Amino acid sequence: MALFLINRYLGDEGDDGSSNESRAKALLAKLQRKAKVKEQQSLSCQEEYQSKTTVESDRVTSVKKKRKNKGGNLDVTKHPKKRKEQVNQDVSPPDPEELSEGDNARKKKDTKKMQLTEKDKDGMKQKSVHNKNGNLQEAAAAADKTELLKNDEMVEKIQTDQSIQDTETNPSQTGFTILGGFEKKIIQKVQRVLPKWLAEPDVIQRDITSNLVPISDVPGICTKLQRKLESNGIHHLFPVQAEVIPAILESVSHGLLIGRGGYKPRDVCVSAPTGSGKTLAFVIPVIQALIGRVVCKVRVLAVLPTKELAQQVCKVFSSYAEGNSLKVVMLAGQKSFAAEQALLSENRGGISHSLADIVVATPGRLVDHINKNDGFSLEHLRFLIIDEADRMIDSMHQSWLSQVTKAVYRPRRVSEAVSIFKRTEPAPITAASLSPPQMPLQKLLFSATLTQNPEKLQQLGLHQPRLFSSVHSQSTTNPESQERFNFPQGLTEYYVPCTLSKKPLLILHFILRLKFSPILCFTNSREATHRLFLLVQLFGGVQAAEFSSRLSPNERMRTLKEFEQGKIQLLISTDAAARGIDINGVKCVVNYDAPQFIRTYIHRVGRTARAGKSGLAFTFLLGVQEKKFLQMVKDAGSPGIHKQIVMPGNLKSMEPRYEQTLLELGNTIKGEKAKKRV
Numbered sequence: 001m002a003l004f005l006i007n008r009y010l011g012d013e014g015d016d017g018s019s020n021e022s023r024a025k026a027l028l029a030k031l032q033r034k035a036k037v038k039e040q041q042s043l044s045c046q047e048e049y050q051s052k053t054t055v056e057s058d059r060v061t062s063v064k065k066k067r068k069n070k071g072g073n074l075d076v077t078k079h080p081k082k083r084k085e086q087v088n089q090d091v092s093p094p095d096p097e098e099l100s101e102g103d104n105a106r107k108k109k110d111t112k113k114m115q116l117t118e119k120d121k122d123g124m125k126q127k128s129v130h131n132k133n134g135n136l137q138e139a140a141a142a143a144d145k146t147e148l149l150k151n152d153e154m155v156e157k158i159q160t161d162q163s164i165q166d167t168e169t170n171p172s173q174t175g176f177t178i179l180g181g182f183e184k185k186i187i188q189k190v191q192r193v194l195p196k197w198l199a200e201p202d203v204i205q206r207d208i209t210s211n212l213v214p215i216s217d218v219p220g221i222c223t224k225l226q227r228k229l230e231s232n233g234i235h236h237l238f239p240v241q242a243e244v245i246p247a248i249l250e251s252v253s254h255g256l257l258i259g260r261g262g263y264k265p266r267d268v269c270v271s272a273p274t275g276s277g278k279t280l281a282f283v284i285p286v287i288q289a290l291i292g293r294v295v296c297k298v299r300v301l302a303v304l305p306t307k308e309l310a311q312q313v314c315k316v317f318s319s320y321a322e323g324n325s326l327k328v329v330m331l332a333g334q335k336s337f338a339a340e341q342a343l344l345s346e347n348r349g350g351i352s353h354s355l356a357d358i359v360v361a362t363p364g365r366l367v368d369h370i371n372k373n374d375g376f377s378l379e380h381l382r383f384l385i386i387d388e389a390d391r392m393i394d395s396m397h398q399s400w401l402s403q404v405t406k407a408v409y410r411p412r413r414v415s416e417a418v419s420i421f422k423r424t425e426p427a428p429i430t431a432a433s434l435s436p437p438q439m440p441l442q443k444l445l446f447s448a449t450l451t452q453n454p455e456k457l458q459q460l461g462l463h464q465p466r467l468f469s470s471v472h473s474q475s476t477t478n479p480e481s482q483e484r485f486n487f488p489q490g491l492t493e494y495y496v497p498c499t500l501s502k503k504p505l506l507i508l509h510f511i512l513r514l515k516f517s518p519i520l521c522f523t524n525s526r527e528a529t530h531r532l533f534l535l536v537q538l539f540g541g542v543q544a545a546e547f548s549s550r551l552s553p554n555e556r557m558r559t560l561k562e563f564e565q566g567k568i569q570l571l572i573s574t575d576a577a578a579r580g581i582d583i584n585g586v587k588c589v590v591n592y593d594a595p596q597f598i599r600t601y602i603h604r605v606g607r608t609a610r611a612g613k614s615g616l617a618f619t620f621l622l623g624v625q626e627k628k629f630l631q632m633v634k635d636a637g638s639p640g641i642h643k644q645i646v647m648p649g650n651l652k653s654m655e656p657r658y659e660q661t662l663l664e665l666g667n668t669i670k671g672e673k674a675k676k677r678v
């Protein structure tokens with residue numbers, strides 16, 4: 001017995017319930033009818049074709065015969081490409097049997113063209129007769145012949161090309177749907193458009209000095225903080241502070257719990273030049289928002305890429321939290337894990353109590369505390385500050401943000417789960433979602449080189465972000481093209497063409513002859529930093545120090561302090577000191593090694609010309625680097641980089657001592673290597 005019964009649809013006749021045999025007969029009859037109709041159509045096509053193609057030359061017919069002998073198959077309507085190839089090799093009209101109605105119409109067109117070309121031929125013949133005489137006439141006639149032959153070929157080509165076009169543009173003529181043909185379509189280039197919030201930011205004035213705003217003119221800053229600012233020597237706010245502080249304060253105008261009108265507050269992104277005062281732009285409003293708090297909980301978390309930066313920001317927070325009973329704790333690995341744990345919380349009566357309102361952390365240590373410290377809770381977190389945001393996005397592979405988000409939205413302990421505040425991850429706003437008291441998490445992003453790449457920013461999961469920027473972008477800006485940034489107003493940029501061997505002499509010339517101290521000098525690796533430091537030290541006459549991961553965190557801190565105090569004339573550093581570090585009084589930055597990326601350049605040169613002051617930046621460029629580097633700086637929106645030539649004669653007097661120093665350097669490095677091996 002058959003397991004399956006397969007029924008085939010045999011047309012309307014198949015539905016009447018008759019036997020298989022009668023169905024087969026009906027189908028056969030139908031096919032025969034169709035074949036007859038087709039045959040009649042083909043015959044009528046053939047007749048029409050023969051009547052219209054009398055102008056075809058004998059030569060063409062012979063070619064056609066040849067093709068038939070070869071057994072070539074011209075049924076290429078299904079394969080337009082193949083047809084084109086074949087036609088180019090073997091030009092002949094298609095078989096009348098193959099012609100459909102569409103082909104006939106096409107044939108009419110072709111015949112018209114042929115007639116036109118015949119006229120051309122006649123015209124050309126007459127021309128030649130009129131223009132030439134005597135012996136020349138014969139030659140001219142021969143030339144005409146070849147011309148005509150060429151013409152014939154052209155006519156045929158036009159015909160076949162036209163027929164291909166017809167077939168391709170109007171597939172219905174062939175009766176087949178032609179698949180593919182994509183290469184023929186003109187594909188419109190996708191116009192990338194920035195999202196509105198990125199394309200139309202709130203504009204921040206770039207020029208600090210002529211746009212200072214008196215503290216009392218900025219709405220929302222309480223008198224306590226105003227006095228604190230003044231006691232710290234700040235009487236006016238910089239443009240970025242005057243714009244951003246009121247915006248953040250507005251989002252907490254109805255308390256910490258929920259944004260205005262019950263909506264979650266918008267996240268804030270700030271892109272402003274180096275040294276423009278971004279730190280106070282988040283410290284002031286956040287401190288003010290916390291001043292009235294009753295219970296101590298971690299409500300502010302600031303994440304920074306390096307220990308030095310975390311320490312710097314922690315210092316500013318502590319300065320403004322002082323006297324407001326707010327506690328600031330740093331988690332950056334400066335202290336042991338247990339010591340940081342003790343600073344974060346204490347256990348009273350079996351319940352963990354937070355000892356920190358504001359936590360300033362580096363990503364690694366932060367994740368350690370989230371995972372291993374039960375006394376560290378982010379359940380009440382209200383502000384997440386991401387400083388040097390573009391760098392922090394690059395370090396997203398450490399998944400620190402997802403760990404923070406997890407800790408914020410999913411309380412780990414049962415006691416926390418029954419908290420009166422219900423946290424919900426950002427989602428469509430409905431009346432129901434707004435009914436319980438909400439503790440929103442607001443993200444505040446800051447950078448001098450904030451990316452405009454929406455794909456990168458998307459990783460941060462921003463909620464209705466608002467951008468404050470000193471860079472005006474167009475809505476049509478291509479996010480993939482090189483981004484433009486603003487340079488500090490007081491910065492003057494130079495490049496110094498040089499050779500590799502002259503670089504050490506140049507830096508010595510800058511410090512010993514041109515007296516450009518203090519100089520912050522950047523190299524591209526810690527080895528290069530160390531070698532240059534040794535060389536300068538051996539040369540003598542300069543107070544130099546190095547700054548890189550070769551040093552312990554405490555040594556690095558001490559070095560920065562001594563540099564700021566003026567005890568060090570030349571600080572040779574890796575990019576460890578390129579970002580965010582605020583060292584008072586750096587007059588000159590030297591890029592001993594040219595930076596590879598524009599962001600690195602902007603942050604390095606931004607260590608000078610801070611807070612509206614002036615500063616100089618020099619970049620030593622080898623011949624091969626010049627073109628690419630200058631283009632990169634220009635494309636990024638630099639107001640102009642000047643050429644500074646140091647004549648070889650100016651370095652001559654230092655050369656003998658330098659040669660001697662190189663020998664000593666070789667021995668010192670050998671000694672260091674030997675020491676390492678032991």
Ligand SMILES: Nc1ncnc2c1ncn2[C@@H]1O[C@H](COP(=O)(O)OP(=O)(O)OP(=O)(O)O)[C@@H](O)[C@H]1O
Binds near residue numbers: 236275579582610
């Ligand atoms: N309103 C102000 N008046 C005077 N000085 C200020 C003011 N605001 C900030 N400063 C000073 O300006 C300097 C630069 O500030 P800050 O470090 O915040 O800049 P930044 O924009 O964060 O720079 P970077 O992008 O390099 O990190 C600091 O020394 C700070 O004390």
